[in-house]
Structure formats: structure tokens, C-alpha cells
Amino acid sequence: MPEPLLFEKSSPGRQGYRLPARDVPEPAPDAIPRAFRRATPPALPELSEVEVVRHYTRLSRENYGVDVGFYPLGSCTMKYNPKINEEMARVPGAALAHPLQDEALSQGALQLMYELEQGLKEVAGMDRVSLQPAAGAQGEFAGILMIHAYHTARGNPRRRVLIPDSAHGTNPASAALAGYEVQTVHSNAEGLVDVGELAKLIDDQCAALMLTNPNTLGLFEKEIVEIAKIVHDHGALLYMDGANLNALLGLVRPGDMGFDVVHFNLHKTFSTPHGGGGPGAGPIGVKAPLAPYLPTPTIERDGSRYLLDHDRPHSIGRLHSFYGNFGILVRAYTYLRRLGPEGLAAISRNAILNANYVRARLGGAYQIAYNRACMHECVFSAKRQKTRGVHAWDIAKRLIDYGFYPPTINFPLVVEEAMMIEPPESESRETLDTFCDAMLAIARECEEQPELVQGAPHTTARSRLDEVLAARKPNVRWVKPA
Amino acid sequence: MPEPLLFEKSSPGRQGYRLPARDVPEPAPDAIPRAFRRATPPALPELSEVEVVRHYTRLSRENYGVDVGFYPLGSCTMKYNPKINEEMARVPGAALAHPLQDEALSQGALQLMYELEQGLKEVAGMDRVSLQPAAGAQGEFAGILMIHAYHTARGNPRRRVLIPDSAHGTNPASAALAGYEVQTVHSNAEGLVDVGELAKLIDDQCAALMLTNPNTLGLFEKEIVEIAKIVHDHGALLYMDGANLNALLGLVRPGDMGFDVVHFNLHKTFSTPHGGGGPGAGPIGVKAPLAPYLPTPTIERDGSRYLLDHDRPHSIGRLHSFYGNFGILVRAYTYLRRLGPEGLAAISRNAILNANYVRARLGGAYQIAYNRACMHECVFSAKRQKTRGVHAWDIAKRLIDYGFYPPTINFPLVVEEAMMIEPPESESRETLDTFCDAMLAIARECEEQPELVQGAPHTTARSRLDEVLAARKPNVRWVKPA
């Protein structure tokens, strides 16, 4: 029995919350002049407390999260979100602190951010980090703006940003938002940047190459040293999309590979919960030459005092109303402290091992886009299944019947019928086995009863939803039936 | 996909929690002599943190609670459990206070208990209340022990306790535990105590009559004044099982009806969550002549100081390791303060109205055991359906398919094929309508396709479970398969 909409449950006169009676005099009638007063109240639902509780409790039970089971969504690093992180983010000193209260009253928060910056610097091999970006894409945007400022300071902001065709959509979108033209670099037969093409494309109007390493195919850009040299030889900068940092902790540092700028996705690598789409945090790390351009304010330390530095004349400016998603930073810092050096290294080792295990177990049944040792994720293609009329999207839907959230489908774009599987370190061998067994069973179904897969899911409260209709005749808000 | 047992998920070497390294010297090897050291560790499961989280999250999703939907379990008062109650029970001053810390360090807790006692006294019209009993049954036991002490002080503890046949099983069990013989008083044709029979049975060996009012049929004992007189005329005392107090708040007080002792079920009337079977709290209220016998310690006030009084020579003694289920008392007190006099009265008015509404809507399809205005609950009989081979138990199981938890079945014992429905004040008219519609649909099914009802439930992960087998071949713990 699917849950009705809030508005359908509404009944006039019900109320789930009431304030204490007003204890001050009634204000003058014109305190809010009549012209500013709305004539009809907003048609919000009217519900008692218990009705609200049931509505959201039931809806939560029609949803799936990492706490319910394996969530192999590639590129998203759906690892376990430790509950101690949540506990820390909820203490009054975190949850109830006002961002503009005096610095002297905020020393705990400032120190936490300062120390998180130190940790992230070390993890990435960078010289400074700003914690302000609210997500990866905002980190990218900030990074490209800094690159823009860097080049501008050197006389020419340059015109283009090079981006591999396997890159995540936010890369080109962020570069464009920062005012750059986007030029695509193709992947070679190995699924890596075509270094020859790169050498041809690059020139002194190139501001930067944005690279994801390991890339979105889960492959390490093994020619990274050569790539960095080419880029730097042309005065361009090397940007790293750090979304896949879960493969590299304690193993390889972006800074050591020659990257000048890198963004983190704390909601991936650093275990903060995805919240159904957010919030995240996308800190941006840079080498020293770019430090003057970091977003304002930075967090500085003066002896045992921590402070916000707003006086940064070269900064690209402010990205967030305050200092970024502080509550997420608290979670990430808690995680960092829990892990320590060995823990961080163990994360990546286990993530890589898990991905290769899935690769080994599924490689017989599904074509592997580029079949060699992968890093933390592995991209399969449903090409073979397509010959039976079954698409990657169908396989995804069928996995739902087996109780798993599907992998990332149809990304990266360079792989036909892509299925991108990321099994983070928090998944056990048993879970991976059950998942692989399901995938193998589906591969057999594709041979034996393709219509079963094409018609999936069969076990959910709703069968396959018509996304085409949704886009063609958009219905994006409820309207009271006439 | 039902969740395996913890033990089936266990894998050697996994661990979900670790302590900081020991920071004190290793103790002498014989600190715990070898003879006291266990040879083999207990076979507890070995799981990482995320595996534990998923296990219990998934199991919770295989369970149904008030937060999920209507829970019409009669006699259980499955009302909404406000979340502010939980918040209050979890503040450090409640959750982290040690019961033996100095009274001076516990003034908040003691004052809260003192004030809760005042509130309960007023609600029940009693002179003193002990908050110590951990549940209704322990409250009953305490009450009967006090009655025993009262009579003993008057020279004869007496031998028997009278209990109506409609009473809850804990009543006779508690009386027996206190050393009394139980004598049954039958219900009359109206579903009430047969006053004539009572008058015949009572004598000077009767210690008390234990009465539930409204009784378990949801009916008010309208001859209560006469009953009290008969009981008191014989020197016996009148005990009230207060499980059904949700019908009486601000309307009628046990003390005003002549009851000498009453227990509360705070986990019913006062909105504390049932926790899957407990904890509850069963405070016991008494009239002044019984006050000397209250459990030790009592909570007293001395000016602005609150204290525990252990020096009560006539007390029946201690019932609980400390002061009872304090965390539950915090929740109940929070509820009491939220409601105030009008709120309390509104609770009972709405509960009574809800029950009568269900009675009116279902009365055509199901026989009502005693068809007249009920109080907070109403008992139906599936006699009519039985003629089609369908039992109350089947109807209960079929309700599950409609998404509702079933009512209380086969209780009270005086009604054949009893279905006892309690729709607390926190249920909306719409919810009651959906429920009644389901009950009416089932009534039709009983006529048209009885096997559908007999075979229910059909929509759950498990179909009807074999309770007979469970009792015949008890398997009450997991054993590693050989």
C-alpha cells in the first residue's frame, strides 16, 4: 500500500506543532503593512504529529540506503557511514553554533577545520586546502576559477580546458561555468588518455587538463608523469578530479603525481552520508603557487588561536554563505581521526581488492570494458547481453529483484552499455559473493528468459517507471484535483 | 530475502568495536586465577560494524510498529509515542546519571519523580503513589502485597482474592504470587461483574476484589459504587487494574469510585513506547491507610530538597534494584506536562469516541459481544464468521494483508472468538475508516471465499507460522549445524 502524498492526507484544522502563547504585546497593526501580508495561506498540508511521523517513516521504508544493503553505484563510493560521525555532528557545540558568533566563541570549530585541512593536505600532497566548496562540482568550479586567476595574474587567462571523454559531466560543466571552452581528449584503446592526442591539442591557450585518476573506468593513468610534463611544459596546470580518491589513500598522492589542484569528495572518500543526493563537501587542494587564490575566508592559526582570514586580495572570493558544509566536515574529520595512517591505507587496499574480486568473478559472464587489473571500481559492458535484446538498464532493474541497488548505468559514456560497479572497502566477501551470484544468475536469465530481465523489476511496489513520459509531460508539483 | 541469523553471518576475526589500547600495566597473572578463566570464548557472532548495522536495520524493516501504522491491539493502548519524550530520556542528566550518586547530585531526577507522583495522585484520586514497579504486573503484585500487609496489620492477612473471569491473566497470577487463593467472579449477561454473585462470594477471608474498570470488554462497571460498598462492608479492599485508564482521564478517578489501590501502565496511558514487549512502568497508587506499606524507598520533599526515604518500617520492601524504570518515568512526566488538564481530558474523550465509531461501523458485520456504548475499546466476536469455518485468528491474519496489525484475539476469555479493538486517541478518522473498510471487506471474504481468510497472510515474507510445532519441539536457541 503505497503512501499517499502529504497533501492527500491533509485535513483542515490539524496541526503537528504549536508554539507557546505569545508573551509579548501584540505589535502595532502596521508593523507588517497590509500590502506585505499574504491574502491566502500557502496550501501546506495539515497533519497531526503522528501523521507526519507515519508518513516519513513509511516513505523511508520505501527507500534503500547503504544501511539496508550493498549499493554498488560506481563513482559514488557508497561506503558505510559510521554512526559516530553522526553523533559528533549533532553535539550542541557543532549543531547549535552560529557561524557569525565571535571567533573567540568558535575556537573548537575553527581548530577542527584547521586540522582537517592539515590532514587533507597530507593525504593529497598539497600545500593548502579550502574546505568551503559544498560538493565536488563546486570544488571543481573553485579549482578552475583559481586556475583562471593564476593565468590571469600571469597575463593571460587562456581560453580552453582539456577534458577526457571519460570524465564526469561536472568537469566540463564546471569549466564552462568558469568561462572556459571545453576541448575533449579521447581515450585510447587502453581506456586511458591518448597522450599523443593530448600533445597535439595542448598549446598556450590551454589553461588546464582536468583528469580523473584513477579514471572513471577504474583504471590508473599510468602515463601520468608524462602527462604532467606535457601539461606543465605548456604552462598549463593539471587538475585532478578527486572523486576516486578512495583508491589512492596512502598509496599515491595527487601532488606527487604532478597535479596542481585537486578536489575531494568527502561524501565519497571520507564516509559522510549521501543524504539521498546531498549534502556533501568538496574541499579543494592546491600547490603553493595557487594558494593566494583560495576562496575567502581561509582558516589560519596564530599560536594557539585559530582565526578566519578575510583579507586575501588575490582570492577568487567566497563560494558559500559561510564556511561550507561544516556538519559534513565534522563527520569527515571524525573519520580521518578514526582511521589514522594505517586505516587510510587499509581503506584503499580493501577497495581495490574488492573491485578486482568482482572483476574476476563477473568477467566470464559480462564483457569487461578494459580487462586488466582495476583500481577501486570496474566497468562492464552489457554488449553481449544486448545481442539478446537486453540492455544494461534492464540488468540494473533486474538486480533490484535480487535485493541490490543497481550499479551506475550508461556511464562513462565511452563504454557502450556501461555498468560501473564500485564495491567499497566496507563490503564483505560474502556480500560480494551474493551480489556476483545475482549478476551471474541474471546473465543466465539474459540467455534463457530475456523478457524476465527486460520486464524487471517484478518485486517492487512499482514496476518500471515511465521516465520518458515524466520528461515529456512534466508534472513536478502536486495540484489539488479540481 | 529474509535476513540470516547473526551467527550465520559471523566470520572469524571480524570485530565491530575495539577499545583503546590498555594504558595501565598488565595485571598480575593470577589477578584472575586460572580456575575462573573460561577455557573457550562464548560463540558470539563476529561481525564488522557495518554488518551489525545492516542486520538490525533489515530486521527492523521486517517489523511493524506504531510509527508504521495503526496498531489496534486491545488492552494495550498502542497510542503514538511522542519523540520529545525520547529526547528528554536521552539528555545526559537522565541517561548518564548513576542511581547511587549522592542525593545532592540527583535533585533533578528526584524532583521529577516527586512531581510525577503528584500528577498521578491527582489523575487517580489517590493519596500516595510509588513509581517503582517495572510494569503493570509488578504494580499488581506490589498492590496485593500492600493489601496483604494491611490485613496482616489488622490481625489476619485473609486468604482469597476475588477476580472477575474477564480479568487480564496477570491479575490472578499476581495474586497467586503474593500467596493468595484466587476466586473467580463471573460476568453477568451485560458483561459486567455479577454483583449478586459477588455478594455471595465475599466474606471475611476475602482480602480484595481486583477489578478492571472499564473492564476488558471496554465496558464501564456501572454498579461500581455498589460493588465498592459490598467489598468495604466486608473489610476487604478494592483493587483497580488501571490498564484501561486511557478511558478515564479527567472523567472519573479510581479513588472517587472507591478503589483503595490502583496501578498505572505508563506504557499504555502515558505514551511511553512498548519497545517490542517492554520496558514499561507500573506505578502503584494507594489511599492513605495503605501508604505505610508502599515500596521502599519513597521520594519525599523537604522544603526545596528532595530525598529518598529508606526508613519505612511497615513497607513491603523493595521491588526493583533501584527506583524503577526511571527512563520511562521521564517520558511519562514529559507527556503529562505536555497535556495538562484539558489535554488529559481530550485524550480520553477522543479514545472513547474512536472506539464507539469503530463499534458503529463494524457492528453490522461482526457481532458485538455486548452491544452498547463502550469506553476506549470494543470487543467483537467472530461467532458469525465461525459458521463459515473462519476463526477470529484467521481474520487477524487476513488483516495483515491489508497492512494493519491485528487486534487482540481470543481475549477476554469470556467472549468466544474475541477480537478486541482499541483505537487510541492518536488515530484519525481516516485511519479508522481505512481499517473498518478492511474489516468489512474481510467479513465479505468470510462469506465469499473463506479459504482466502483461512490461508492468510498472503503478502508477508513468511506465511502463517506453525506455533504448535514451535511448542511441541522447542527450538529456542541457535546451535551451530554439525
Add this chain to the structure above:
Amino acid sequence: MEYIPNTPDDHRAMLATIGVERFEDLLTEIPASVRLGRPLAVAPALTELEVRREVGGLLARNAHAERYACFLGAGAYDHAIPSIVPFLASRSEFSTSYTPYQAEMSQGLLQTIYEFQTMICELTGMDVANASMYDGASALAEGALMACRVTKRSHLVVPDTIHPHVRAVMTTYLQGISHPIHRIPSRDGRVDLEALAREVTDETAAVLMQHPNFFGNLEEVEEAARIAHARGALLVASVDPLSLGILTPPGTWGADVAVGEGQALGNAMSFGGPYVGFMATKKDFMRQIPGRIVGATVDTKGRPGYCLTLQAREQHIRRERATSNICTNQALMALTASIYLATLGPAGLREVGEQCVAKAHYAADRIAALPGYSRAFSAPFFKEFVVRTPRPPAELNARLLTTGFIGGLDLGRFEKALANHWLVCVTEKRTREEIDRVAEVLGG
């Protein structure tokens, strides 16, 4: 009121369906003479915002273990609680459900109880366990009553080394039915076995023991079991389940019934409750156990599942002949204990035990080395020990409080002879730094 959905409009519609005009028409059976003709004289309603200030403010006046490092135990313990334990136990499908009468809609909860029973059996070395009791005290009382039923005897032997509150509860439980209680004095903080041997007779239903006992000491349990069994009596043992990661399980040293308080297993101290008693015993006594029991079974399609079982023991079936009057139990605290045990596992529980031992012994040594202080008893102990103090414990506790500590228990509160005896508890949560600081304050 936010907890009541129905509005005056709803009320009118409902009254119409019922077929009465006014709500009052539903109350005609209540004699006017007993109606309360006035509003209840309780404090006026508060909004949520106000109640949070009011009740929260009241509770903020309590000292608590986040503010003070706690060296107080004696039945309530400040152990470390993993973050996931309260998080999971507060899933509202668990917390807002009733006793799982309807198995098909309660498989999740039933399975957690079955797992709890199994883990309690594993810890205690017993065959069967129930779903929970009110607390450790009533569990021991019920254990004693069960021994009486099993042996058909009525005398109970109760050593003074059992927590005085627990003994008090037992006395309360036994007062209605005449079950003579024989006290056994202590000797160097343990049961005087000679006295025990003297008191146990052919009429003895059970010898009760607490191990580690009220003073923290390990009892000579095997010897006690032999004494009991030699006369056909049962041994009913109350144990600290947290100690059973390292201590011999009662099942192996001869206990016939093992009970205890489960608060230490992940439950908050919460000023004394809600806690959770447990009870485990041998297979033969299964049908004499009080309280709920969950069993495994199959559904109509043969698939495994769980349900309440052996209900013929219980009050709702057997009424005055039930094995107990218990109905509502402490299910949510049992669930909490289960989550705690599943999280720690055998290695975690052992480590907790080892650190309790190490830290308690370190503290005992440090304190006993201070001039004027000495250990009161020489017996081995687990996480608690008794110190003879040069000044009244109340004075020491007051001094400790100002430095951030809640000190031990003044045993003089319970018995005159134990004046200047101080029961100190040191869990794995205490740090060396805290212990050293306590020693400093005591010495200074």
C-alpha cells in the same frame, strides 16, 4: 493537541455515524456521583518548546557520567557504549511495537529475541534462556521461585555477599508465600562456605550466589555448587554478563539457573532503569521458566521463522498457575544488549573484561599503596573492590567531586560494620590518567 488528529468537524461526523447527538450520550453508564466535576489539578499544558526547557532544565540539574568520570558501580555501570547500539535500538519499528503476538508481522523483532536467547546461552553456558526479566533483582527472585517449583522445596539460602538491594527484592518477592530464607554471612568478602554447608539441608530448594559478588569478589562457586548439589538443592547464580567474556560460564561450574542484570551490556545507567534481567537454565527446566520465550518454527511453506512459544507457562494462558505474573518485560533493553554483544563479538567482550580487570587492579594497587588505605578483602576481584579508608567515604567523595569524579560507594550506608569501607568500580572506560588523579586527590 498535536497528538490528537481528530478535529471538532471529525467529532461531529463520527457522532453522527454512531447515532448519538452529543459525546455525553456515550457516558450514560457512568454514575454521576463518581464523575469528576472539575478539570484535573495538574500543571497546565506546555508546548514542546516549553517542555524541553522545563523537563530538560530539571534533568540538567543531575550530575552525570559525561561531566564526571564515574568510579561508582554496585549494580549500575559506566561502560563504553558503541555508537551504533542506541542508534539501532531506537529504530522505531522496534521501539514502538508491542510484544510480538502476531508473528508474521513481527519476524524482525522475534529474530532479535531468538538471537538474544542464544547469546545469553552462550555467555552462561546454559541450554535455554528467556526473552528478559524486569531487572537482575527480580530475575534472581524469579530464579529462586523457579528452583522451588523444580525441587518442590521451599527453603532458600541467601548469602550476605549478594547486593543488598537484590536481597531486598527477593525478600519482597517471597513474603506472600512462606519460603524461609537462610542468610549466610561473609568471610573475607566471600561466602563463608562452612556456614553454607551447615545451612544447606534436604529442604533447601536453592543456594543463591552472586558472582562476582556485591564486593566485586569472585566467589568459590564450584565449591558452593557441590555443597548445594550434595543435598539435592539447585544453585541459582547471578552473574555479571559482561564478565563472561573472560570468566568461566556458570553452566560449567554447576549453576542450574543463571540470572543477572544486563545493564552493563550497552544500556545507559539512566538513574537505575530501565535495565534488563536475564534468565537461563538447563533444558530440563525449560517449562518452568518465567516470561516470554521465542522459538524457531516453519511457515506453511516450510520456510523458517520465529514465534512466541511455550506460552502455556504464562499468565495469559495459565493465570494463577502461571510460572510468573510477568507480562510486559524489558524487550528493548534486551535488544540493546544483543546489539552490544553482536558489535563486540567474543574478542571485543574479552578485551572489555581484560581491561576492567587491569584497570581495577591498577587502581586497587594505587589506592592501597596510599597511607591509611588498604584493600578490605584478599579475594580475587573483577571490576570492583572494597577499600578500607582512613576518612569517611562521604568525605572522600566530596573531595573527588570537586576534581571531576564521582567516587565509590560508601558501604556504611548499608551496614554499620562497613563504615569506612568504600566500594570502588573501575570499568574499561576509565583511563590511567583519571585513576592517577583519583589516587592523588585521595593521597593529598
Add this chain to the structure above:
Amino acid sequence: MEYIPNTPDDHRAMLATIGVERFEDLLTEIPASVRLGRPLAVAPALTELEVRREVGGLLARNAHAERYACFLGAGAYDHAIPSIVPFLASRSEFSTSYTPYQAEMSQGLLQTIYEFQTMICELTGMDVANASMYDGASALAEGALMACRVTKRSHLVVPDTIHPHVRAVMTTYLQGISHPIHRIPSRDGRVDLEALAREVTDETAAVLMQHPNFFGNLEEVEEAARIAHARGALLVASVDPLSLGILTPPGTWGADVAVGEGQALGNAMSFGGPYVGFMATKKDFMRQIPGRIVGATVDTKGRPGYCLTLQAREQHIRRERATSNICTNQALMALTASIYLATLGPAGLREVGEQCVAKAHYAADRIAALPGYSRAFSAPFFKEFVVRTPRPPAELNARLLTTGFIGGLDLGRFEKALANHWLVCVTEKRTREEIDRVAEVLGG
């Protein structure tokens, strides 16, 4: 490590399946020269118990609104949060899920987003809303960019009465692409409409407005909309959603795009984030909106359901031609806002608004009556107002702190001309007693 299930035994078995001998064999593509040959120099691992002390201890050093009654606003507000809001938002099926790409397994979350969009439309009087933006500041910047796309113009008019942080974020967002920004000075704490009329031209894409503005004042929004529309420019309005229980919705006074910060709707202040921006607009601009949108649809059996929709706008499809680069948004905060709105309903939200007005005005009157204090502006205001102070606000705040208050914002921090100007916020949570006490401290 407790977050990693696999043990060395698992590792061995997995390597065997993979067909390599050592883990290192999987890393052969990584050039040795870039490998980190040492452990990371980060602080050593802490157990959960230690991290709770360490991080908890750090955070305990912050002042916060439970300890101090907070009169500080300026974009982060201490409103009352009903207990059920965080309780429900922390249901882990919501919090640990990703963007609902797979609709059939995410109906619960999708429905909550659809409901959020509807409620934002209801509040703002707009036709469509998206699923959320990073915060109010980036929402306004994206609103401005959207206006440029819609109008195919590039000039933006930005009054000084917009929060300086928000203006700063907008400047950052626009710096890469050359979109000239025209500042409008304020006059008596509101937009100078004459200056506005002068600056708006046929090249103007949008006039931006904050209402209530940074100073708490209500802007002459209808007039501003007329000025913008007269030249074919859009009006992009940033509004306080909490005010819309009583204030005219932007859709009725001419806003073409309504954005804002949703923190006030049940989200914790949390030292500035995570918050949630929202964006709503007219139907015509639907395909120009940035970010996620959820739409209603049907399944193969015709049953209603929800899915992400209009994805052709987004970066994962359109890449550099997307309407925005946003991917991860602030879904959980939008959910929180939804729960808040559903709990309060129209009457609750109105009451919150009325009490903000009443208490802010009471406080303004009390403070302005003190010698040396006066209101800086005469415009009507909602929950914030500016006071001219006889002493530097920093000094007043220091005095208030010792009596338990966090005082208002020193506007001199932002602009020299506003030295001795103090922005005070009074929400429904403040009591008369607190306000009176503040007045006393200021006067004394």
C-alpha cells in the same frame, strides 16, 4: 578496522580467485616514482571511545544556542525545531541513500522531493521548483545565471541591501564569464528605487532583491518588479521561506525567479552548513532550471510513481552545455525542510511568522527606548532590525555574553559607514524575559 569486514583470510581467498599472488600484483600500472613510500603523516588512529572524547571535546569549546540565548541572525537562524524533524530525517534509508537514479528502489525519497517541490511552490507562489541548491547564496547566483540564459542578456543589477556574503558568492560565480554587475546603494535600509530605475536598461538580465533584506527590512518589491519588467528584465528574489507563512509570496508581487536559504525551516545552524538553497520559477523557464527535479509518472501498470526528470538540463547528460554544474545537492536538508513544513502546516508557519514579528518589534521598541540607542531605519521589518548603538557593538556583545546571550551582528565588520550599527535578530524562540534582560544589560 571496524569499518572493514574482510580479514587476512578473506584477502587470501580473494587474491586466489583473482589469480594473483600478492596484492601488489594489482598495482603494477602505478609508476614506482609516484608511489608514496611511507605512511601518511596524519595523526594515529583513535578508537571510537577516544574520538568521542577528542572531537567531542574540541566541539565542546564552541559557544552554542543551547547555552546562550541567540540574538544573532544574518543568514543563520535559531528557530524552534520540532522534535520529530531530526528524528525522521535521520532515518537511515534516507540519509544513506544516493541521488535516486533508480526510481523503483527510491520511491520513498522521490516522493519526499516531489512534496518538497510542491511546498516550495506553495510558499513562493511559483509553478515549479527544483530539488535543492547548495545554499541560499549559490541559489541566487544560479538564479541570476538562469535569468541571463532566459533573457539572453548579461547585465545584472545587485542592490547593496543583499547579504554581503551572498553578493560575494554571486561575484565569484560570475567572474569567469563576463556579466557586468551594477550595484544599487541603499536608502534608509532599502533599495534606492530611483537609483534602481536609473541602472536598469535594455541589457539588464535581472534585478536581484533580497526580501526581507540583509537589514531585516521589507523591500518595496512590487515597485522593483515593475522597474525590472518595464525594461524586459527579470526579477530574481531571494526570500526567507519562513516569512512566507505571513508575507506575500514572490509569485504575486512579480518575481520571476524565487530563491532562498532554507536553513530556517528546521535545519540546525551547524556553524554555517549544511544548509539548503531552493529555487522556484514560472513554468516557461522550467527547462532552464539548474539541478535535480522530480516528476510524477506512471509505471508499466499505470500506477502513479516518481522519478528524476528533465535530466536533459543536467551536467551528466549535457556536460558543458548544462544549465549548471551542480550534481550533489542538499537533499537531506530539503527533506528536513519538508518535514518541518509538514509538521507546522499553514497555521503553524503563520504563528511562527507572527511571533517573530511580535518579538522582534517588542525588542526593537525596548532597545530603541534606551538612552543612546535608536533604530537605524524606519522601514517595516520582519525578524531582524538594525540599531544605532552608543558604544561599539563588540563591547555590547561582550557584556551580553557574560549574562548568557549571544548578541547581534556588528555591521561595522562589513562596512566602515556602519560602525556602531548592530543587526539584531529575534526569533519566535526568544522569550520576553530574555528580551527584557537584554534591554536591562544594554541600559545598565
